[in-house]
Amino acid sequence: MSLVRNSCQFVSENSKHVKINKEELQKQVNEWFINNKHKYKEFDEYECHLAADEEQVVDFLFILDSLNFCFWPQKDYEYENLSSAIKECFQKSPQQFKAESILKMSFEEFQQLLFPNHPDFPLITERYRLLKHASEVLVTFFEGEFVNVIKAAKNSAAKLLNILTTQFLGFQDHAIYQGRQTFFYKRSQILIGDIYAALKGQGLGKFDDIEILTMFPDYRVPQILNQLNVLQYDEELENKIKNQVEITHGSEYEIEIRANSVIAVELIKEEFQKLGQKLNSIEVDWILWQMGEEQRFDIVPHHRTLSIYY
Numbered sequence: 248m249s250l251v252r253n254s255c256q257f258v259s260e261n262s263k264h265v266k267i268n269k270e271e272l273q274k275q276v277n278e279w280f281i282n283n284k285h286k287y288k289e290f291d292e293y294e295c296h297l298a299a300d301e302e303q304v305v306d307f308l309f310i311l312d313s314l315n316f317c318f319w320p321q322k323d324y325e326y327e328n329l330s331s332a333i334k335e336c337f338q339k340s341p342q343q344f345k346a347e348s349i350l351k352m353s354f355e356e357f358q359q360l361l362f363p364n365h366p367d368f369p370l371i372t373e374r375y376r377l378l379k380h381a382s383e384v385l386v387t388f389f390e391g392e393f394v395n396v397i398k399a400a401k402n403s404a405a406k407l408l409n410i411l412t413t414q415f416l417g418f419q420d421h422a423i424y425q426g427r428q429t430f431f432y433k434r435s436q437i438l439i440g441d442i443y444a445a446l447k448g449q450g451l452g453k454f455d456d457i458e459i460l461t462m463f464p465d466y467r468v469p470q471i472l473n474q475l476n477v478l479q480y481d482e483e484l485e486n487k488i489k490n491q492v493e494i495t496h497g498s499e500y501e502i503e504i505r506a507n508s509v510i511a512v513e514l515i516k517e518e519f520q521k522l523g524q525k526l527n528s529i530e531v532d533w534i535l536w537q538m539g540e541e542q543r544f545d546i547v548p549h550h551r552t553l554s555i556y557y
């Protein structure tokens with residue numbers, strides 16, 4: 248069983264501010280199934296994603312998912328903008344983002360390449376530090392090649408998750424809830440999920456145990472689950488989110504929102520299974536995230552936590 252599922256199950260069973268409405272969840276899944284809404288856009292249907300040979304694609308994803316967090320403070324720059332900016336860099340000169348080159352990259356170059364119109368993008372210096380750190384680890388332990396990290400995992404998502412969350416400090420997305428370690432590992436799981444999706448489970452994207460991954464607890468999937476009344480918040484939390492009050496990283500509120508999202512997706516997966524529709528947790532995640540992206544402008548606000556993890 249995964250560290251993420253087990254620890255989030257404990258939080259879900261002991262939550263004070265967040266509840267999963269199981270009846271609503273079942274209703275929603277039946278509706279989606281009947282209306283054939285359990286489909287999702289494939290990775291290569293996104294204009295913002297790089298299409299290239301598998302080594303370049305995984306290098307692209309390593310850079311993307313090392314920086315794939317906390318877009319909400321900046322209204323006019325989102326996931327798609329970051330992905331497109333990195334894609335353009337790879338199309339112009341893939342060498343630019345090799346670990347050796349990143350170690351020589353100045354902050355100004357980094358900002359010019361990825362955030363040319365947003366010199367004060369949220370946590371931009373943290374993003375630069377994280378990329379430098381990740382490159383140092385690649386050079387020190389993996390001959391400067393992310394492909395060697397994937398190969399070390401020998402087609403196991405569990406092994407790759409373990410390498411990413413033990414060797415790369417930026418991926419150590421966990422918290423303490425009522426004294427217990429609670430794991431989310433959002434960016435490391437989404438990195439593995441993206442490698443799998445981009446390469447359609449072949450070659451470097453082949454994982455024999457991809458089903459061990461959970462959904463990726465960010466701020467978008469809880470938002471759509473709350474919009475669907477599957478995730479219910481107590482009044483105090485509801486008001487904080489409605490009034491766009493920041494929720495502190497590591498607070499009970501934040502951990503309960505993220506952990507109940509993980510468990511809600513497991514329950515949704517089980518409901519689909521009962522209807523004969525087998526889906527992995529990451530596929531349910533993509534369905535929900537994309538639903539959120541489509542409904543974006545008339546949706547309840549999401550929780551706002553300043554974090555490098557999601």
Ligand SMILES: Nc1nc2c(c(CN[C@H]3C=C[C@H](O)[C@@H]3O)cn2[C@@H]2O[C@H](COP(=O)(O)O)[C@@H](O)[C@H]2O)c(=O)[nH]1
Nearest residue numbers: 289290315316317318325326463465467468533536557
């Ligand atoms: N749970 C989950 N979170 C996801 C994704 C993706 C992109 N994945 C798509 C691309 C290829 C795959 O096929 C997926 O369809 C980005 N995010 C997160 O959202 C937030 C950004 O949102 P906004 O502020 O609106 O740009 C930020 O935390 C980012 O990390 C996902 O899939 N699941």
